[in-house]
Amino acid sequence: MNKWVKGTSLALAAVAVLAGATVLVGKAMGERKMQRVISVPSTQLLVPAARASLEQGRYLFATRGCADCHTASGGGKEVINSGAMLVISPNITRGANSATATYVGTDWVRTLRHGVKPDGRPVMIMPSEDYNRLSNDDVASIIAYVQQLPPVPGRRATVQLPVAVKVLYAFGYVKDAAELIDHVLPPQPPVLAAVSLAHGAYVANSCVGCHGATLSGGKIPGAPPEWPAPANLTTGNGSAMKRYPTPELFMAMLRSGKRPDGSAISSVMPFGSLREMNDVDVRALHSYLQTLPPRAAGGR
Template identity: 25%
Template sequence: MRIKRRTKRFFWRVLISIPVILVGGFLYLYFRPPSSAPPAQITVDMSPDRIEHGRYLFTTLCNCDGCHSERDFSRLGGPVVEAGRGKGGAMALEDLAGKILAPNITPDKETGIGTWTDGEKIRAIREGIGKDGSALFPLMPYTNYRYMSDDDVQALVAYLNTLPPVRNSPPKTQITFPTSMLIKSVPAPVGHKIPPVDPDGGEIYGEYLAKLARCEECHTPLVRGEPDPSMRFAGGRVFATQYGTVVSANITPDQQTGLGKWDFLRFQDRIKSYRQYLTIEPPKAGPDRFTLMPWLAYARLTDHDLEALFLYIKSRTPISHRVNPHPGYPE
């Protein structure tokens, strides 16, 4: 009889403890701060060479303009409106995760990042932590930028510091639950120095460039909202634009459906095909003429960087995957 009573008491204790544990675990996850480290106590070098390299990273390789600058989407490629560089709000994403908008990253002290230290800017870029210690939504590609070398991230910050302040307050990002809780697990401190990658390193340097340019992010199809690891660079990710649907191309070296038959000159010519629009106004965009690929940014890539990217892409596993970039129009 006593054994039965003890068993019954034990059962009820376990039963009562389950919701307590679940609630406690939920509260811990809800209120815990993201993993972070104090920002580095650093003032970046503002030499002309460093600023110019930062400009290249911002406007070209990393294409920060793509989300953070005002753009004229009535024109092919969405050219940047110079007076609105860095003002934020250019790209907005609204789905089940909430409404995400790129913030103002000019040095304006009220609406931008003019009160941020250089160390706080570096932490945000590479570790995904805002000035207030909150986790940035990972649409900001800090999971890629955590591999950015110390020299490159400091150059990027140096250029940011030279942007003309723009007074502009885009609507604040609103992240819905449970995404607001889950993104706290994404940021991570870098915690070590990152040396520069040898620019003469061929495909290894190309891999570094592709990481910063986020080639894999767009050129890999999604499965249940996540990139399919078996289809890296094989294209097929679908994007909706104001002019219609566009699908990313297969850039693996597959002979029939990818870039297997391309040599470097063809690759170089294709990337640079928009270079003319760096000095003249691009044509009007429309349902029969639109693109999401940042051609205007990548048209500025140096031949050296293009060659390294080409070597890296050519070293990938060929994947047979035929893609129609513009559904509804002939391939």
């Protein structure tokens, strides 16, 4: 019996040492991975100055999550403060602690569309996969709008990740946007803004960062543990869309942050942006989501 206890203790100690070594190695690998240099296409877009283009840029900035993370002024804010995880979004104006003061056109495109910083390192936390499928015109409109924002002071951009997240990132269980994006895929052709499935699919691109590539939801890898799992937007088991058979009910939820029964949805969902979406976008998105192939909740 004593030999069995001794053998078991030695085995547990060996497992503990191995686990500790894995964590240390994984942490170092994750930190090194965040510093890797990624080569992506360098695209120069013609940034418009026409009033209509700036208005489109303002609308997209307000409705596609930019303002939720960077604030309406563009100065950035504390996005996540959860235990060992701290994320302060960058100031994207030309004010104090600006992260974009030296950006040229190609830098904006790489960051928005490819999730890659001007120095080639991956952009962390920012869901560039949401913006990768925007048309050239819409990307250019966002850039034009942001570049004319008045300078405001902001805090220095910060991304502090827990050791566990770094380990998961090192081994590919948590991915940055640059890993999720097909960098050689041609830009999305322009889509007419209308209550159509084509436009609904275009709008839905801004949902993939949270709800996953298939929009079936599930816990966001690496997100704070208290964050709820994003809902299944397909028609499969556990679908949240069954609560919204009409576009009116869907629109009311996006603008109120509440379900039809009056219960509040987690504020992690970017209602600040969603409530700014116009009727055409909301109705087109609702129509498109109703056509998604059924997938079980949590498949992302």
